[in-house]
Amino acid sequence: MAHTPFHGSIPDDRLYCPQYNMWVQAQDNGEVLVGATSFGTFLAGEIIAFTSKPKGAEVSLGRGMGTVECRKTVLAVHAPISFLLLEGNELAEERPRMVNTDPYGTGWMARGTATAWNTETLTLVDAAAYRQHILKLEPDASFD
Numbered sequence: 001m002a003h004t005p006f007h008g009s010i011p012d013d014r015l016y017c018p019q020y021n022m023w024v025q026a027q028d029n030g031e032v033l034v035g036a037t038s039f040g041t042f043l044a045g046e047i048i049a050f051t052s053k054p055k056g057a058e059v060s061l062g063r064g065m066g067t068v069e070c071r072k073t074v075l076a077v078h079a080p081i082s083f084l085l086l087e088g089n090e091l092a093e094e095r096p097r098m099v100n101t102d103p104y105g106t107g108w109m110a111r112g113t114a115t116a117w118n119t120e121t122l123t124l125v126d127a128a129a130y131r132q133h134i135l136k137l138e139p140d141a142s143f144d
Contacts, residue, residue: 005140008038011104015121016130017080020062023104024080024114024124032083032117034065035108039134039141041100045070050077050096052088052110059083061120065110068099081120083112 010016014025021040025033041047049069059065064076066088089108092098098107114120125133134141 005142006039006042006134006138007142007144008042009104009144010037010039010127010131010134012127014104015080015124015126016133017124018130018133020078020080022078022080024121026114026117030113031086032081032112032114033108034080034083034110034112036068036077036099036103037130038103039138041103044068044075045072047096047099050089050092050099050109052093053085055085055087057085058115059085059110059112061116061123068096077109080124081117082115083110084115085110085112087111 014023016023016037021037023035023037027033047068047070052066059079061082062078065079066077068075068077088110092107092109131143
């Protein structure tokens with residue numbers, strides 16, 4: 001079967017974690033939204049279930065913040081930063097397809113309060129650098 005190259009969007013209004021293919025977006029109220037990138041969902045395939053850690057969980061950089069179930073496997077969702085989980089996206093848990101179809105909008109995974117924002121954002125990259133990361137892995141990738 002022929003490989004279909006990645007085609008998707010990488011919005012400029014957030015930071016990215018190339019190691020885990022996750023994004024983080026600072027909100028005006030000091031909170032952060034966290035989700036999987038369109039490239040991450042492309043690699044995972046169709047997501048058929050998403051489960052977040054419970055509200056109030058302390059999530060550390062690189063540690064699990066939930067799980068996604070794909071057609072062939074269950075994967076841990078690794079946190080791109082450390083944060084106190086205020087809520088998992090219940091709508092995405094009820095309709096996990098949103099994580100694939102709208103990863104930067106209604107398909108976000110967690111809302112929280114960053115606990116080491118000033119130091120851990122140094123490990124994140126902007127959209128241009130994340131696009132370059134994708135192109136190294138997927139030279140035929142294209143972006144909206």
